[in-house]
Amino acid sequence: xxxxxxxxxxxxxxxxxxxxxxxxxxxxxxxxxxxxxxxxxxxxxxxxxxxxxxxxxxxxxxxxxxxxxxxxxxxxxxxxxxxxxxxxxxxxxxxxxxxxxxxxxxxxxxxxxxxxxxxxxxxxxxxxxxxxxxxxxxxxxxxxxxxxxxxxxxxxxxxxxxxxxxxxxxxxxxxxxxxxxxxxxxxxxxxxxxxxxxxxxxxxxxxxxxxxx
Ligand code: ATP
Numbered sequence: 001x002x003x004x005x006x007x008x009x010x011x012x013x014x015x016x017x018x019x020x021x022x023x024x025x026x027x028x029x030x031x032x033x034x035x036x037x038x039x040x041x042x043x044x045x046x047x048x049x050x051x052x053x054x055x056x057x058x059x060x061x062x063x064x065x066x067x068x069x070x071x072x073x074x075x076x077x078x079x080x081x082x083x084x085x086x087x088x089x090x091x092x093x094x095x096x097x098x099x100x101x102x103x104x105x106x107x108x109x110x111x112x113x114x115x116x117x118x119x120x121x122x123x124x125x126x127x128x129x130x131x132x133x134x135x136x137x138x139x140x141x142x143x144x145x146x147x148x149x150x151x152x153x154x155x156x157x158x159x160x161x162x163x164x165x166x167x168x169x170x171x172x173x174x175x176x177x178x179x180x181x182x183x184x185x186x187x188x189x190x191x192x193x194x195x196x197x198x199x200x201x202x203x204x205x206x207x208x209x210x211x212x213x
Pocket of ligand 1: 014023107109137170175
């Protein structure tokens, strides 16, 4: 019997933007995943700074962004753990919950490739789930051949086969935060309810201080 497929999409989502939702939907179609679960991280183990909006705001913005999409869900499982949380632990948690007849996919953007060697137990992670790499505007086409000497040909081949040519959407949360801090327009980058939430709560108004109560 064919296995069920789900896709997990981790990130800081500070804030979640149209790039995230568009590529996630496209990747899910390619994979044939029955659902995509957005998993906001308390903080990224590899980013040298904390998210600007607090956990509650980031979680709520994701909920607003995905409200119309029946196959999208959000999980606060990493927010409930002490920071930082590791992808491998999260993948194992979902695998245990869904059981062995479900294939767990983990989505990353092409900009994350060079960081992968620093990820916690990366070899274990490559073997445990299906790591899906999505194209990203401004990044090179994903190419894993340079990792062959460290991860071996089978893992490299597995990663390469799971590259998905998602649409190039030139949006980043950094750009959105910068624009909001200098009072510039972000209308085309955010789902309208997320833009409204940011406005209502005065998020990302300054570059330096952390937002949220
Ligand atoms: P920041 O600018 O704060 O680093 P970001 O826009 O990259 O944020 P994250 O929350 O860090 O957003 O991203 C979560 C995941 O989504 C990462 O794997 C990232 O590579 C991917 N991603 C984010 N935006 C895009 C995009 N426009 N196209 C493709 N992948 C993306």
